[in-house]
Amino acid sequence: MRRGPFHRLNEFITLTQEELNAFRGMTSATLKLSRDEIVRAQGDSVTELYFVIDGWVAASVGLPDGKRQIIRVHLAGDLLGAPSLTLPRAMESLVALTPATVDVIPLQAFGELFNRMPRLAAAMFLTSQKERVALIDRIVSIGQTKALQRISAFLLHLHDRLKLIDPRIDKTFELPLMQQQVGDLLGMTMVHVNRTVKAMERNGLIHRKGRCWTLRDIPALRELSAIPERNFVREPEWLFTPRVEQR
Amino acid sequence: MRRGPFHRLNEFITLTQEELNAFRGMTSATLKLSRDEIVRAQGDSVTELYFVIDGWVAASVGLPDGKRQIIRVHLAGDLLGAPSLTLPRAMESLVALTPATVDVIPLQAFGELFNRMPRLAAAMFLTSQKERVALIDRIVSIGQTKALQRISAFLLHLHDRLKLIDPRIDKTFELPLMQQQVGDLLGMTMVHVNRTVKAMERNGLIHRKGRCWTLRDIPALRELSAIPERNFVREPEWLFTPRVEQR
DNA sequence: CGGAAATTTGAAATCGCTCAATGATAGTGG
DNA sequence: CCACTATCATTGAGCGATTTCAAATTTCCG
Numbered sequence: 001m002r003r004g005p006f007h008r009l010n011e012f013i014t015l016t017q018e019e020l021n022a023f024r025g026m027t028s029a030t031l032k033l034s035r036d037e038i039v040r041a042q043g044d045s046v047t048e049l050y051f052v053i054d055g056w057v058a059a060s061v062g063l064p065d066g067k068r069q070i071i072r073v074h075l076a077g078d079l080l081g082a083p084s085l086t087l088p089r090a091m092e093s094l095v096a097l098t099p100a101t102v103d104v105i106p107l108q109a110f111g112e113l114f115n116r117m118p119r120l121a122a123a124m125f126l127t128s129q130k131e132r133v134a135l136i137d138r139i140v141s142i143g144q145t146k147a148l149q150r151i152s153a154f155l156l157h158l159h160d161r162l163k164l165i166d167p168r169i170d171k172t173f174e175l176p177l178m179q180q181q182v183g184d185l186l187g188m189t190m191v192h193v194n195r196t197v198k199a200m201e202r203n204g205l206i207h208r209k210g211r212c213w214t215l216r217d218i219p220a221l222r223e224l225s226a227i228p229e230r231n232f233v234r235e236p237e238w239l240f241t242p243r244v245e246q247r
Numbered sequence: 248m249r250r251g252p253f254h255r256l257n258e259f260i261t262l263t264q265e266e267l268n269a270f271r272g273m274t275s276a277t278l279k280l281s282r283d284e285i286v287r288a289q290g291d292s293v294t295e296l297y298f299v300i301d302g303w304v305a306a307s308v309g310l311p312d313g314k315r316q317i318i319r320v321h322l323a324g325d326l327l328g329a330p331s332l333t334l335p336r337a338m339e340s341l342v343a344l345t346p347a348t349v350d351v352i353p354l355q356a357f358g359e360l361f362n363r364m365p366r367l368a369a370a371m372f373l374t375s376q377k378e379r380v381a382l383i384d385r386i387v388s389i390g391q392t393k394a395l396q397r398i399s400a401f402l403l404h405l406h407d408r409l410k411l412i413d414p415r416i417d418k419t420f421e422l423p424l425m426q427q428q429v430g431d432l433l434g435m436t437m438v439h440v441n442r443t444v445k446a447m448e449r450n451g452l453i454h455r456k457g458r459c460w461t462l463r464d465i466p467a468l469r470e471l472s473a474i475p476e477r478n479f480v481r482e483p484e485w486l487f488t489p490r491v492e493q494r
Numbered sequence: 495c496g497g498a499a500a501t502t503t504g505a506a507a508t509c510g511c512t513c514a515a516t517g518a519t520a521g522t523g524g
Numbered sequence: 525c526c527a528c529t530a531t532c533a534t535t536g537a538g539c540g541a542t543t544t545c546a547a548a549t550t551t552c553c554g
Contacts, residue, residue: 012333061383061387063387063391063392063473064473065473067391068391069386069387069390069391071383071386071387082376082379083376083377083379083380083383084376084380085373085376085480085483086259086373086376086377086380086479086480087380087477087478087479087480088478088480091380091383091384091477092383106485107483107485108485110485111369111483111485111486111487114365114366114368114369114372114486114487115365115487118361118362118365118368119361121361121365121368121369121372122358122361122368124372125361125368125371125372125375126332126333128372128375128376128379129329129330129331129332129333129375130330130333131379132329132330132375132378132379132382133330133331133333133334133338135379135382135383135386136308136318136330136338136339136382137338138386139316139318139382139385139386139389139434140308140310140316140318142386142389142390142434143316143389143433143434144310144314144315144316144434145310186390187386187389187390187391226310226311226312230334230338231334231335232333232334233332233333233334233335236332236354236358238353238354238355238357238358239358239361240358240361240362
């Protein structure tokens, strides 16, 4: 059975082949990116959306003083750049963290989708809500918890998402982020990330070997993280279910 | 000219009267809330959306240890509860900060909107992206900046939103949040909020009298905040503009 | 193998938190 | 209208988490 990024489109609503084709049909180009290559920079005018086929892509915001906040790490099946649809110029930079493949979606094509493909539009809407859940969880994590808890929450969140893409993943995965970038993501310095991670290794919570991280005690990490595991709905019955079929 | 919450629906796309009627027609009930009254609690099963007619409503997340993060302060014209559409149980509590009026929207009616009213669906999509921009700005603020900058960014953001609802507002507005709640919103303690705010008063940045806050030096606050003012697009030309009309 | 990039560690400084007490304010019932 | 009370704001002192700065050490690539 083919495994691929298009599974993620079916996350909330099972789409028809026609709908999936319409989605793929929006693509105007496919970018092959190498590590650190910029898909679109903060401040660029907004003319496209992007869809991750494979690889990791970071969305980040730079500050006037040179600091940088990584907003989100995007994986295969994620739609990129949607928040900036509301702005004349992009609020975030999109940068490949690994070699990556990204489809380009012109805005015109995306706009037509609301008219032509209501179920696809609803799927995009729900996907955006899922992104909001992730952003909210991060606000909670950064706003209310300490370094150890933040790192636990981050590792678990990533682990959950990677399993969604490839269920074969067990407790170990490759993390193509430098500790500097983990810091930028969690609102702490690289130095403090390192100290905390080392402590987690000593406590037997995790194990690391290069960029390979192993979650050795997932229940303990979950307890620490203060953020519950998020189990999302499938096929919500309020969408595209004629009233007559309701009891 | 009538000023009301329904202006906000036209924020990105100018809707027809029929579309506005369809939106209002979704309402199944109107809640009159007093201060601190709960619209919907975290953990409740998700059966409705909410739309703020007037008053202030907070969305907040409680942690196992009793800490609380206020995610967002919602004002007239905001749609509430959308992120939890992806979840079986609500991730956030919705609580009135002032006496407030909130329309209840059953999910079934909301779902039908994607089929029947594509332009309304697109408007909802863009509204969600705007919410993402706000969440991202807060992540940047909490993750990368210190207390003084966070409070500056918060006051300016609120000021900008209040002006959108009522353009008559000048430099002064009423803030129905206790310092405890400002702390919960910005990821800091009430004590530290107080110290920082007092310092801002001494520096002539702001003035306060009860719950009345005055922004005395908006340029200085903007400089401090590290978050730029967000000017959102109107009527993006990629939406519902037939290709033939493009040059 | 060599050099650049990333990680790791130490020490000192800073910011924000906790605990605890005092002062101000507003709403309430007499 | 006033006293009463609860809530909210304010301030101080000490502590703890995290940052900053700087110097090794290790890892990764070419």
